[in-house]
Amino acid sequence: MGQSDIEIMLEAPTTVGALKSMIKLPNGASLSEASLTQTIMAAVDQEMVDDSAMVSVTSEVAFFPPVTGG
């Protein structure tokens, strides 16, 4: 997504979907806006999840494009 890591202070647990609207890309769009035109996958604490998954105040969250290994 053009950024390797950012730190966000959460006051309370939230969802992956809500977090996406808080994160702005270098072009000003939020991650949730960007996900309308491209597939953005998410992992919480290194486990693949969807937008409804909970994020705790200490979670490691990653957003990335569809994987292309192998």
Added chain:
Amino acid sequence: MYRSILIQPEDFSLDRALTDLKAQSGLAGGLCFFTGAVRNSNLDETVGGLYLEHYPGMTERQLDLIVDEAARRWQLHGVIVVHRIGNLAPGDNIVLVAVSASHRGEAFDACEMIMDYLKTNATFWKKESIPDGHRWIESRSSDQVKATAWDA
């Protein structure tokens, strides 16, 4: 069941994997190997090389879960998965999945399932060098279809 999961810049040896799997179990009567290699052309463009990135920690964990699933479905004696990262040239090996079982049926099926899940679930990304610069490779829907077929 013996398992070895490695993510590394270095190349791997099929002979070595064969020797290891045989050494781990005398019951290994069917051994199946899949190797993926870098192509020199993609989408009508010449490919000068690939750069492979992963998500340290998560990728290892996912490969482990994929091997767990294979071991749950089939009676296997050993599984070796090696996936390379970093800069690779056309013709270079990318991935090795080696499976041993008593007979070929389980070995073929498990090897294919591990590769199909790896393609869609393991956090690796490929960037290719083309004459105009670089581009990140996009995932293929046919890979998703193949992986989903194992869930049925």
